[in-house]
Amino acid sequence: MTDITPRGDEFGLAKAxxxxxxxxxxxxxxxxxxxxxxxxxxxTMFKKPNTVxxxxxxxxxxxxxxxxxxxxxxxxxxxxxxxCELCAWACPADAILVExxxxxxxxQFSPGERYGRVYQINYARCIFCGLCIEACPTRALTMTxxxxxxxxxxxxLIFEKEDLLAPLRQGMLMPPHPMYPDSTDTTYxxxxxxxxxxxxxxxxxx
Amino acid sequence: xxxxxxxxxxxITVVIDGFEVTVPKGTLVIRxxxxxxxxxxxxxxxxxxxxAGACRQCLVDIEINGRAFxxxxxxxxxxxxxxxxxxxxxxxxxxxxxQKGIMELLLINHPLDCPVCDKGGECPLQNQAMSTGxxxxxxxxxxxxFDKPVxxxxxxxxxxxxxxxxxxxxxxxxxxxxxxxxxxxxxxxxQQVGIYEKDPFExxxxxxxxxxxxxxxxxxxxYRFRSRPFDLVSAPSACEHCASGCSLRTDIRRGKTxxxxxxxxxxxxxxxxxxxxxxxxxxxxxxxRIATPLxxxxxxxxxxxxxxxxLAAAAAGLKGKRAGVLVGGRATVEDAYGYSKFARxxxxxxxxxxxxxxxxxxxxxxxxxxxxxxxxxxxxxDKADQVVLLGFEPEDESPIVFLRLFKQVRKRGLPITTVAxxxxxxxxxxxxxxxxxxxxxxxxxxxxxxxxxxxxVILVGERLGESHGALSAALALSHKFNAKLAxxxxxxxxxxxxxxxxxxxxxxxxxxxxxxxxxxDVAAAWGVSALPAExxxxxxxxxxxxxxxxxxxxxxxxxxxxxxxATALTDLLNTFVVSLEIAHSAVTAVADxxxxxxxxxxxxxxxxxxxGRPRSFDKxxxxxxSRSDVRILSMLADxxxxxxxxxxxxxxxxxxxALGKWDGAKxxxxxxxxxxxxxxxxxxxxxxxxxxxxxxxxxxxxEPNLAGTAxxxxxHISAGRAAALSVSDGDLVKISTERGSxxxxxxxxxxxxxxxxxxxxxxxxxxxxxLGNVGGVVVSVVKA
Numbered sequence: 001m002t003d004i005t006p007r008g009d010e011f012g013l014a015k016a017x018x019x020x021x022x023x024x025x026x027x028x029x030x031x032x033x034x035x036x037x038x039x040x041x042x043x044t045m046f047k048k049p050n051t052v053x054x055x056x057x058x059x060x061x062x063x064x065x066x067x068x069x070x071x072x073x074x075x076x077x078x079x080x081x082x083x084c085e086l087c088a089w090a091c092p093a094d095a096i097l098v099e100x101x102x103x104x105x106x107x108q109f110s111p112g113e114r115y116g117r118v119y120q121i122n123y124a125r126c127i128f129c130g131l132c133i134e135a136c137p138t139r140a141l142t143m144t145x146x147x148x149x150x151x152x153x154x155x156x157l158i159f160e161k162e163d164l165l166a167p168l169r170q171g172m173l174m175p176p177h178p179m180y181p182d183s184t185d186t187t188y189x190x191x192x193x194x195x196x197x198x199x200x201x202x203x204x205x206x
Numbered sequence: 207x208x209x210x211x212x213x214x215x216x217x218i219t220v221v222i223d224g225f226e227v228t229v230p231k232g233t234l235v236i237r238x239x240x241x242x243x244x245x246x247x248x249x250x251x252x253x254x255x256x257x258a259g260a261c262r263q264c265l266v267d268i269e270i271n272g273r274a275f276x277x278x279x280x281x282x283x284x285x286x287x288x289x290x291x292x293x294x295x296x297x298x299x300x301x302x303x304x305q306k307g308i309m310e311l312l313l314i315n316h317p318l319d320c321p322v323c324d325k326g327g328e329c330p331l332q333n334q335a336m337s338t339g340x341x342x343x344x345x346x347x348x349x350x351x352f353d354k355p356v357x358x359x360x361x362x363x364x365x366x367x368x369x370x371x372x373x374x375x376x377x378x379x380x381x382x383x384x385x386x387x388x389x390x391x392x393x394x395x396x397q398q399v400g401i402y403e404k405d406p407f408e409x410x411x412x413x414x415x416x417x418x419x420x421x422x423x424x425x426x427x428x429y430r431f432r433s434r435p436f437d438l439v440s441a442p443s444a445c446e447h448c449a450s451g452c453s454l455r456t457d458i459r460r461g462k463t464x465x466x467x468x469x470x471x472x473x474x475x476x477x478x479x480x481x482x483x484x485x486x487x488x489x490x491x492x493x494x495r496i497a498t499p500l501x502x503x504x505x506x507x508x509x510x511x512x513x514x515x516x517l518a519a520a521a522a523g524l525k526g527k528r529a530g531v532l533v534g535g536r537a538t539v540e541d542a543y544g545y546s547k548f549a550r551x552x553x554x555x556x557x558x559x560x561x562x563x564x565x566x567x568x569x570x571x572x573x574x575x576x577x578x579x580x581x582x583x584x585x586x587x588d589k590a591d592q593v594v595l596l597g598f599e600p601e602d603e604s605p606i607v608f609l610r611l612f613k614q615v616r617k618r619g620l621p622i623t624t625v626a627x628x629x630x631x632x633x634x635x636x637x638x639x640x641x642x643x644x645x646x647x648x649x650x651x652x653x654x655x656x657x658x659x660x661x662x663v664i665l666v667g668e669r670l671g672e673s674h675g676a677l678s679a680a681l682a683l684s685h686k687f688n689a690k691l692a693x694x695x696x697x698x699x700x701x702x703x704x705x706x707x708x709x710x711x712x713x714x715x716x717x718x719x720x721x722x723x724x725x726x727d728v729a730a731a732w733g734v735s736a737l738p739a740e741x742x743x744x745x746x747x748x749x750x751x752x753x754x755x756x757x758x759x760x761x762x763x764x765x766x767x768x769x770x771x772a773t774a775l776t777d778l779l780n781t782f783v784v785s786l787e788i789a790h791s792a793v794t795a796v797a798d799x800x801x802x803x804x805x806x807x808x809x810x811x812x813x814x815x816x817x818g819r820p821r822s823f824d825k826x827x828x829x830x831x832s833r834s835d836v837r838i839l840s841m842l843a844d845x846x847x848x849x850x851x852x853x854x855x856x857x858x859x860x861x862x863x864a865l866g867k868w869d870g871a872k873x874x875x876x877x878x879x880x881x882x883x884x885x886x887x888x889x890x891x892x893x894x895x896x897x898x899x900x901x902x903x904x905x906x907x908x909e910p911n912l913a914g915t916a917x918x919x920x921x922h923i924s925a926g927r928a929a930a931l932s933v934s935d936g937d938l939v940k941i942s943t944e945r946g947s948x949x950x951x952x953x954x955x956x957x958x959x960x961x962x963x964x965x966x967x968x969x970x971x972x973x974x975x976x977l978g979n980v981g982g983v984v985v986s987v988v989k990a
Contacts, residue, residue, distance in 0.1 A: 084321030085434045100322075100431035113355070114322040114431045137321045 061145045066128040068146040069121055071164045072139065074188050076180055076196035077172030079109050079165065080140030083116030087132035087141055095125035096132060107176040112185035119161035123149050138189065171195035220290040223297045235281035235292055236264050246294050247305060247334040249312075249420040250372035251282035254476060256381060259283040261312070261372045263334070265304040267293040278304040295338065309339040315350045315395070316421070317367045325422030327435040331370065350395055358388065358400075359407040360914025361427045361485060362416060366398045369423035375399060375415035382478060384612050384635040385409035399423065408915050410605055410899050413484035414477075417467055427911045428485055429465045433457075442469060444813050444821035445483040446536060446806040447905060449695045450606035451815025452479045456487075456807060456826045463487050463807055463826070474584060474815065480605035481912060482899055487807070488908035494789040496802040508800060513841070520799040521845035523782040527758040530557035530748040533708045534764030535697030536905075537835060538811030539820070540858040542699060542706035544836030545763065546714055547850045549742075551734055552843040556710045556719055556742025557757065560703035562765040564981050565745050568678065568878045569671035570711055573693070573704050575875040576681055578716035582663060582692035583817045584610055590663040590690070595624040596652060596680050598667025601632030602899045603696050604816065607665065611636055625651050627894035628922055628957035642958040644892045645672065645982040649679035649880025658687035668695045669896055672981045675880030682877065694816040696897065702814035706862070710742025717868040724868055731865050732850075745770060753777040759784070762793050763803070763835060766904055768967075772945065772978045784842075786835055791904070801842075804832035810855045883960065889986045891927070891962040893941075893977065901968040919971035921950040922963040923987065928954045931989050938990040945978035949990045962987050 052059055061067070072080045083100030101117035109115035132141055151157055168174060173196045179185075180193045180200065187193055216231040222239050229238045234257060236246050249261035265278035271289040278301050281292070295302040313335060320326040355363040371390065376399065379388045387407045391400040401407050416424045438457040443466075445452040453469030466487055468479035499516030500508040511519070531549045533542055542560060549558040559565070587593060587610045600608035614620035615636050622638035625648055629640040643651045648670065658664075664684050670676045684691040695701060707714040717724035725737045743751055749770065751757045759782040767774035778796050785797035788805045808830035812822040836852050843850040852858045884892055900906065900916035921939050923931070933939060933952050940949050941962060950964060950971055957963060966973045966980060973980050 082322050083431060084326070085437070086321060089327075089434065089436060099433070102430055112322060 061147065063145070065143075065145045065147070066130050067144045068123075068149060068159070069132070069164055070142055070144050070166050071116075071119065071161065072142060072166050073168070073172055074111065075171065075193055076200060077168055077177070078111055078175050078179065078188070079115060080138045081116040081119060082110055082112060082114045082138055082140070083119075084114070084137065086135040086137060090131040090135035092129065092131065093125045093127045095122045095127075096120070097122075105178075108178050109175045111179055111183070111188040116161065119164060121159050121164065123157040123159060124154050173201055177201070218286045218288055218290075220286045220288075220292060222292040223294055229286055232285050235266065235268070235284050235286055235290075238286050239266075239281065239292070239294060244294055244296065246281050247309075247338045248282055249330060249334075249370055250374060252374055252377075252418060254382065255374065255377045257283045258373050258377060261370055262308050263305060263312070263338075265301055265308065266295070267298040267301045305338050306340060309335060310344070312370050313339065313343065314345050314347075315367070316370070317349060317351075319368075322431075323365075323368065323422035324425045324430060325368075325419075329422060330420040352398065355425070357427070359409075359412060361481065361911040362407060362412050363425050363427055363430065364399060365423050365425070368421045369399055370421050371397055371399075372420055374418045374420065375424055378411075378415055378418060379409060381616065382414070382609060382613070383409050383411040384616075385411070388415070406915075408917060410480050410482075410601060411478065411609070412915070413481045414468060414479070418477075426465070426485070428488075428909065433459050433464050438464065441807075441824060441826035443807070443823040443826055444698075445479065446698050446813065447480075447482050447486060448604055449698055449701060449813075449816040450475065450480075450604045451698075451813065451817070451819055451821045452483050452606055453821070454479060454483060458807075458827055461827055461829050463490060474819065474821075475606045476609075478606070478609055480899060481915065482605075482906065485912040486903075486906040486909055489789065489905050490805040490807055492789055492908045494791075494907075495805075496787060496789060496794070496800060499802060500794070500797075500800040502798045508794070508797075516799055516801060517842055517845045520784045520801065520842055523798055524553065524759050524761070524784065524842075525846055527782065528756065529553045529555060529759040529761065530743060530752070530757050531555075531559075531708075531761045532562065532745060532748060532763065532765050533558065533560040533699075533703055534562045534762075535560055535695065535700045535703065536764045537699045537703055537708070538806075538809075538813055538855075539699075539702035539706050539862065540811050540855045541763075541835035542703035542708040543714055543858055543862050544839040544850070544852050545703075545761075546707040547732065547852065548761070548839045548843055549708075550713070550728075550737050551732055551850050552839075552846045552848040553761075554738055554848075556738045556740065557748055557751075558708055558742055559710060559745040559748060560700060560708040561745050562769050563668070563745075564672050564770070566671055566674070567744065568674065570709060570744060571873075571875055572671070572677040572681065573709065574711045574716070574718065575873050576691070577693045577701075577704060578712070579872070580692055580818065582690045583819070586663050586690050586692075587611060588614060589661065590614070590620065591659055591661040592621045592623065592657070592663075594655060594658065594662065594664045594683075594689075595622065595626070595638065596664060596666045597625070597648065597670025597673065597676065598665050598694055599626065599630050599632055599896055600665070600694075601630065601635070602896060603667055603669075604694050605899060607694060607816070608632055608636075623655065625655075627892075627961045628955055628963045640956065642956075644883040644958045644960045645894055646674065646881045646883035646892075648673040648676035650882075652676060652679040652683050653880075655683055658683070658689045660688040660690075662687060662689040664689050664691045666691065666693045668693070668700070673881065675878045678875070678877040679880055681875060692816060698813045698815075701816060701818055702812065705814060705818070710744060711873075713737070714862065715865055715867045716872075717870070718873050720873070721870065723870055727868075727870075728865070731861075749774050749777040752781040755780065758782060761786070762797070763787070765793055767792050768972070768974050770974075772974055786838060789904075801838050802832060803835045803838060804830060808832050809834040812859065884982060884984050886960050886984055889931075889988050890984050891923075891941075891987045892960055893973065893980060893983050893985045894958075894961045894963045895966040895973045895980050897966045898968055901965060902972065903967065913969075916968065917965075919950055919965045919968040920953040921971075921987070922953045922955040922957060924957050924959045924961075925954050926959045927962075927987070928952065931987065933989055940988050940990040941977070941985050942988075943977045943979075943983060943985050946976040948972075948976045 085098045088096040088098050097120040099118035177200045219228045246264045248264040250258045259280040264281045266281045268275050268279050269291045352366040354365045358364045380386050416426045437459045441456045443454045443456045452475040453471040455467045455469050457465045498510045501511040501519045503509045533545045622636045624638045625641045666680050713728045729737050761784045763786040783797040784799045785793045786801050786803045794800045807826040810824045812820050840852045937952050965971045
């Protein structure tokens with residue numbers, strides 16, 4: 001038998017195991033020692049409690065807390081997601097399912113040729129690592145601070161595209177609707193589209 | 207190349223990156239490097255296409271006998287020479303710098319739209335930009351842009367911005383398919399792939415250009431944005447569409463076939479396939495698919511039933527009855543064997559036929575006595591000194607055979623002779639000698655062929671059987687010159703069904719039904735006391751017997767009645783019909799019990815291609831629940847009390863191989879004397895037709911992009927007839943029989959004067975349904 005070369009001991013584990021001899025018997029030796037045990041309890045009574053009365057009281061998270069995802073929109077309401085599946089590719093937990101589809105002249109959901117027809121995130125799998133956010137080439141996918149994602153059924157933890165899409169804000173129109181007049185997808189990515197244009201609305205209702 | 211030629215080839219030793227390698231003379235440097243495992247980046251190079259040196263990505267440093275080329279050379283265009291020393295990017299900083307420079311130039315105008323590009327994730331440009339490119343672009347100008355995408359056909363989309371001008375697609379179309387519909391236009395920075403304005407890209411092989419495009423410039427409309435490579439589970443499979451026997455790759459995402467690609471098999475399809483094999487798979491996911499067994503109730507409607515109910519109903523209708531079996535031409539060998547055994551053991555009859563088409567007794571004799579022993583292969587076409595096509599239009603009826611023929615025509619001017627009614631586009635592309643005949647005249651024309659040798663190959667199509675005596679003449683021709691003979695059916699299952707004995711005069715393994723020893727052989731293997739001895743009915747006889755009430759019940763699988771005759775469906779009305787089908791059809795509409803079976807991606811099995819070469823495939827969709835035909839027949843036989851003991855495809859394959867081929871006496875072929883063409887006068891013409899590759903076939907349903915490239919139906923007439931009718935290209939003519947008529951635009955073509963040619967089953971031209979028949983029927987052709 002050859003000697004087994006010891007591994008590096010950066011965490012001091014080898015030493016800890018050497019020290020793990022049986023703990024010497026520490027029998028209480030009197031009343032005072034018993035009182036001393038309650039000292040910590042006693043002092044805590046005069047400290048400000050850490051308890052938050054959740055769910056009655058909710059405190060804001062740290063600003064960069066990794067919460068539920070959101071699929072963002074361009075200022076005119078078109079979806080930023082192009083269905084490229086890079087988020088699904090990046091996901092280490094295989095929590096994301098995307099199926100792309102073709103934008104047509106009648107039904108334009110995002111600028112350019114492609115949009116995400118199916119977008120699902122399975123929160124029973126998601127580990128909130130944020131790699132999907134880093135992978136997204138259009139900044140369509142970001143994370144909100146929303147953390148209340150528990151539920152009593154697995155199927156309810158699969159969030160569909162409509163659950164993830166950002167709400168329509170002022171000036172946005174519900175897709176499908178045509179692109180901003182005289183714009184290309186590049187115009188959108190450069191942030192040069194200010195909001196929706198009346199021509200987009202009329203066509204979408206026609 | 208013949209084996210003698212192979213031995214004569216001079217071998218050359220070169221040094222690549224310090225390693226010696228010996229390769230045959232003429233090998234390209236890039237290929238010699240591959241042999242050493244040295245990968246030189248490339249885009250335009252493709253082993254089956256002629257070298258082009260178009261992309262310049264494969265630059266290497268070369269010196270010959272101490273004299274170095276002044277600049278790096280494209281390794282895909284330079285053949286090896288004695289004393290050559292090659293330094294690739296691995297050992298030469300000059301080559302490495304040159305390659306990086308080329309990559310940078312290619313990427314200048316390449317858009318950064320990988321996220322929306324279908325090629326993303328399996329893109330040679332993406333991969334090689336990572337391996338040979340710079341990590342950051344130095345280019346700050348504006349990229350060249352084009353409108354995107356341009357649909358160059360309904361199924362191929364062109365994005366010119368992404369193109370790196372490697373000319374793989376144009377070279378494929380020109381060199382492999384012979385359809386020069388796609389070419390490079392303009393020059394310099396604006397050079398782009400384009401199509402001729404007047405000729406749309408209606409090639410039968412256009413899908414291959416999508417597969418070999420090294421960037422995302424050519425993409426398929428059906429697969430557009432549907433998936434990424436990491437979503438797909440790939441399964442090697444065999445094509446179910448024709449008897450060419452292509453090896454395919456089926457890509458599945460979550461239980462659904464998303465695309466099919468040509469597989470690699472140097473002996474069969476090389477690396478190509480046809481558009482039908484590539485894109486016609488949506489029938490599998492059609493809404494018409496049958497999910498549960500159906501039983502016709504007392505109200506006359508089909509109702510969902512459980513398997514035990516349906517099997518009991520089918521058994522009740524079949525038990526003790528005179529029954530026949532129609533197999534269709536698409537069964538796998540294992541399924542066809544199941545039908546064959548089911549007919550003999552459970553129904554105790556030889557009334558079984560796989561020919562769901564026009565058929566004759568001469569053909570059946572020919573199949574049983576001649577075809578079962580044929581050994582001609584693709585390699586024989588490569589070696590042939592002449593090929594004769596009889597009743598066979600390779601481009602439409604077996605496209606990979608066409609590619610082989612075209613390859614040899616292009617490479618060494620292989621002479622081809624075709625005996626046909628019309629000089630089709632394929633005939634013209636093959637520069638074939640055209641012997642015009644009118645249906646019935648084939649046997650005389652075949653007998654007149656006089657210049658074959660034993661290296662010649664005679665390719666007989668299934669349509670030759672429509673002409674009385676023509677198969678006899680073809681066989682006589684092959685005997686006369688000792689030439690190789692092959693029979694090429696259209697459907698993938700026909701050769702296998704023949705070997706499995708799904709025909710009235712044969713038992714499995716080519717055993718003649720009339721041979722007592724053969725019957726004993728099979729009866730012993732099957733564990734039954736005796737097998738029916740008389741030759742069974744053929745497809746048309748089975749149908750007419752059903753019509754006359756001589757048969758009480760039929761088991762029908764995968765048959766479209768309009769492939770056989772216009773009256774086939776009405777023949778079934780008074781018969782108890784058990785239909786084994788994948789989707790609702792004309793047969794299920796009259797069936798009493800419908801049993802759903804697995805489609806080709808949902809089961810394993812084997813097809814025999816026209817050579818008799820087994821093309822085995824596994825279940826592509828693992829989670830599929832549907833059962834193969836043979837499993838269902840086995841359950842039905844149990845229900846009938848006459849078990850056939852074929853519980854699975856694997857068990858069936860074992861039984862087939864255990865039974866083996868017949869080594870006893872074969873029947874001899876009884877020659878049939880040839881017919882003559884019907885006499886026509888005035889407006890009359892003899893109808894000729896075949897099925898185009900892309901038409902209204904059942905397995906092409908649900909795929910509008912593919913249907914969009916089908917050739918449009920037209921009535922082809924000779925110049926003489928056109929003059930007599932005073933019509934020219936595009937004018938309408940009316941073609942009619944007593945049964946019905948069809949109006950089609952005229953195309954004046956090189957063809958027999960006495961004939962008119964129309965597609966057999968295309969949009970606007972369904973010959974059997976409208977005109978009643980296709981076998982030598984005389985029609986009237988008048989100006990509409």
